[in-house]
Amino acid sequence: MHIYLADPGMQLVDLSLIGLLRIAPPLEKAEAMFLIAARFQPLIMFASASGRDSAVARHPYVNNSCNRFQNCSPSVKDNDSGGIMLKVGLLGAGRIGKVHAATIAAHPKSELVAVSDVVAENAAELAAEYGIADRGSDEIIADPQVDAVLIATSTDTHSDLIEAATAAGKAVLCEKPVDLSLERARACQAAVNKAGKPVMIGFNRRFDPSFAALKAALEAGEIGKAELLSITSFDPAPPPVAYVKVSGGLFRDMMIHDFDMANFIMGETPVSISATGSAIVDPEIGAAGDVDTAVVTMRYADGRLAVIRNSRRAAYGYDQRVELLGSEGLLEAQNMLENTVVKSTAKGVTGAKPTWFFLERYMPAYEAEWAAFVEAADTGAFPVTLDDGVAALAMAEAATRSAKSGGQPVALADIW
Numbered sequence: 001m002h003i004y005l006a007d008p009g010m011q012l013v014d015l016s017l018i019g020l021l022r023i024a025p026p027l028e029k030a031e032a033m034f035l036i037a038a039r040f041q042p043l044i045m046f047a048s049a050s051g052r053d054s055a056v057a058r059h060p061y062v063n064n065s066c067n068r069f070q071n072c073s074p075s076v077k078d079n080d081s082g083g084i085m086l087k088v089g090l091l092g093a094g095r096i097g098k099v100h101a102a103t104i105a106a107h108p109k110s111e112l113v114a115v116s117d118v119v120a121e122n123a124a125e126l127a128a129e130y131g132i133a134d135r136g137s138d139e140i141i142a143d144p145q146v147d148a149v150l151i152a153t154s155t156d157t158h159s160d161l162i163e164a165a166t167a168a169g170k171a172v173l174c175e176k177p178v179d180l181s182l183e184r185a186r187a188c189q190a191a192v193n194k195a196g197k198p199v200m201i202g203f204n205r206r207f208d209p210s211f212a213a214l215k216a217a218l219e220a221g222e223i224g225k226a227e228l229l230s231i232t233s234f235d236p237a238p239p240p241v242a243y244v245k246v247s248g249g250l251f252r253d254m255m256i257h258d259f260d261m262a263n264f265i266m267g268e269t270p271v272s273i274s275a276t277g278s279a280i281v282d283p284e285i286g287a288a289g290d291v292d293t294a295v296v297t298m299r300y301a302d303g304r305l306a307v308i309r310n311s312r313r314a315a316y317g318y319d320q321r322v323e324l325l326g327s328e329g330l331l332e333a334q335n336m337l338e339n340t341v342v343k344s345t346a347k348g349v350t351g352a353k354p355t356w357f358f359l360e361r362y363m364p365a366y367e368a369e370w371a372a373f374v375e376a377a378d379t380g381a382f383p384v385t386l387d388d389g390v391a392a393l394a395m396a397e398a399a400t401r402s403a404k405s406g407g408q409p410v411a412l413a414d415i416w
């Protein structure tokens with residue numbers, strides 16, 4: 001099955017391949033817009049079926065004044081309503097950079113004005129697609145016409161680029177993780193605090209409508225006090241070993257999202273973390289010094305517990321679930337499925353698989369994340385901060401140490 005997302009240039013992007021964006025021939029505008037509607041229909045139905053109290057209506061971070069759910073198309077970008085148009089430079093034109101280019105260009109209050117990449121062809125290709133300038137990262141950061149910078153470069157460049165962009169007075173959204181090194185991330189945090197220019201970190205899963213609805217239900221007291229959190233995060237297939245070698249390892253690269261999700265839901269960081277991991281999916285991942293399967297248990301100051309399970313392989317697709325047991329009930333955010341058809345026959349009851357990977361599952365979250373950034377860009381009151389990014393990285397560091405020690409609990413206070 002191919003799922004297409006129409007970009008503002010009305011080319012079709014095939015999202016059905018892991019990590020690959022395949023550009024199909026341009027379609028007529030009407031046909032492409034129809035495909036956008038078809039792509040998002042399940043979510044829109046979900047919102048309307050639940051009425052005003054739905055996940056979308058009360059999503060804490062979606063700018064409800066003008067978002068995708070209210071049919072604000074790129075055609076209103078000249079902003080008749082008189083709002084401010086944020087001019088954005090994108091640093092990094094790789095996998096996630098392409099996703100962000102689409103969300104920036106589609107938002108009615110932001111304009112993608114330039115893109116950079118150290119691999120010249122990557123930048124040139126994306127620049128041509130959007131009809132924008134292809135420039136160096138330093139040049140974009142130094143340009144007074146650029147209001148905001150989105151950092152989607154390789155992880156080892158994040159801290160340097162955050163520091164340069166905040167020093168130049170830009171509003172910054174930087175992809176996770178803040179850095180490969182906790183020490184470097186903390187130095188970056190100190191520099192940013194000194195510059196007094198807040199930064200948003202791209203923990204997009206906080207903006208997933210299901211996870212946000214779970215959090216909202218908890219905050220509304222619907223299951224009493226949270227007591228036991230379980231997060232499941234399985235990728236459909238492992239990345240190439242070349243990626244694993246520069247990723248910082250599963251805990252910093254992959255589970256970092258789940259550490260942040262735990263902080264988001266539980267409202268605080270744990271006091272101790274125990275981790276164990278194995279390389280049972282791909283022995284080459286083990287040879288590269290990493291794990292591909294891991295379980296983490298976390299303990300909070302008042303005795304509450306959380307469990308995170310990660311695997312780089314799930315034969316049935318991208319498995320992303322959260323379960324929260326509270327004193328008065330249970331909340332579950334389940335997988336997004338390819339469709340909602342359930343077949344019941346004499347042989348049994350079957351249904352569709354989860355959507356394949358992050359580009360499919362989290363597109364609404366990337367869009368809501370960008371909307372939240374645009375909303376807060378002038379005040380700097382971002383819903384996800386550099387401090388959140390450093391906290392998640394400290395937890396990844398604790399888990400890495402614990403796994404290396406055979407699963408001994410590591411106190412987060414020893415890491416900070």
Ligand SMILES: NC(=O)c1ccc[n+]([C@@H]2O[C@H](COP(=O)([O-])OP(=O)(O)OC[C@H]3O[C@@H](n4cnc5c(N)ncnc54)[C@H](O)[C@@H]3O)[C@@H](O)[C@H]2O)c1
Pocket residue numbers: 091092093094095096097116117118119122137152153154155157175176177202203204253358
């Ligand atoms: N939030 C998410 O869901 C999500 C998903 C994927 C990746 N990421 C994060 O985004 C970042 C990029 O990941 P990716 O998968 O897109 O990797 P990628 O390798 O596909 O893209 C990164 C790009 O950055 C370029 N680059 C490196 N240094 C640069 C510099 N100084 N200036 C300009 N360009 C530079 C590279 O040439 C490459 O094209 C990583 O930190 C990763 O952890 C986040």
